[in-house]
Amino acid sequence: MTPLVAWGDIVIGSWNIQNLGWNNDKRYDKVAHVAGHFDFLAIQELMNEAALERLEQEVEAATGEAWSSMASHALGRSTYREHYAFLWRDSAVEYDSGAVVFIDHRDAFAREPFSAKFRSRRTGQEFAAATVHITYGGSIGERLPEIEALADYWQWLEEVYPETPRLLLGDFNLRPEHQGWEPLLSLGAVPAITTGATTLGLTDGRYANLYDNLWKQPGELGVTDRGILRFPDLFGIGHERARDVISDHAPVYLALGSATLELTAFDGGSVDHAEGTSWCIDLNQSSIEALTELPHVGPARASQIVEARPWASPAELVRVGGLGQSRVQDIKASGLLCE
Missing domain, CATH: 1.10.150.320 (Photosystem II 12 kDa extrinsic protein)
Structure with a gap:
C-alpha cells in the first residue's frame, strides 16, 4: 500500500516590504496585518534587523500568537545594502537547520541568496526556502546575469538540502515568461505565479510587472492554491497611500495541503476577494x-x-x-x- 503523503498544511508567502527599517513612516501595524495572513514569509528589502524585531512583535500582537524570525547579514556591493529574512508562526512552522548565505565564488549576485531548511509542525513536511532580490539595474539586460546564475544556485540548493523540496522566493525583477529563465526552467523549476501583476501602479486597482514569484519543483509540496495578496483592499486605501506606508509590492503565496488563505480586513472583519471593502474615513466619527x-x-x-x-x-x-x-x-x- 502506498503511504499517504503528509503535505505541509501551511501558507507560504514572499514579500518585498519596501525599505523596511528606514525612517519612512512605515505603518508596522498594517505590515503586520498583511504578514499575519501567512504561516511562513520570506522578506526582501529589510534594511536593518531592528525592523524585523519590531515586525515580529507587531505580528504577535496582531495575531495573538508566538512568531519567530531570522535574518541574513547586510548584503550588497555598495553602501546600499539589504538583509533577507524569514518570519514564521511558531504553531505552524519550525526552523530545522542550514541557515546560510550563498557563497558566491563567481560574484554573480549583488546580494547573495539566503536559505534555510524548515518543517511544518502540522504535518512534519520539510522544505528548503531560499530568497533573493535581483538587482533592478538600468535595463533588463543588467538583470539577466543574476537570473541565469539562479540555475547554478538551484542545483546548489539540492546539494545542501538533499531530498528536500525547494522553494526559491523573491523579487526577481523579471517576468516569468522571459527567455532569460531558460536555464532554470531546463532544470525542472517552474514559477508558481504566471498571471497577474505584483507591483502597485499609481492608479488605484492597477498593478504592473509580475516580478515577485515563488519557484518550485512540479508535484512537490502539495500546492492547492496560489495567488497575489492585493493588500490595499484590506485597508480600504488607495495605491499612493499603500505605497507610502506599507509597500509598493504585493506579496505572493502558495497554500499547501488543507491550508487556505482567508483575507481579513484591518478591522477584523472578513473581506471578499472580489468585492473588497467599503471602508472610508468620516471627519466626524473616525478615530x-x-x-x-x-x-x-x-x-x-x-x-x-x-x-x-x-x-x-x-x-x-x-x-x-x-x-x-x-x-x-x-x-x-x-x-x-x-x-
Missing part, C-alpha cells in the same frame, strides 16, 4: 489613527480635526494648521473620505 490615513494628515493634525468637530464639509479643513486649499484638494481627491 485619530484612521484620520492619519488622509494625505498630509499626521497625528497632530488628526487631533485638531477631532477637537474641531463637527465638520460640515471637507472644504472646512483649511481651518486646520498647515492644510491649505491645495492640500485639502488632495484629501478630497484621495477617495478616502466618506461621502
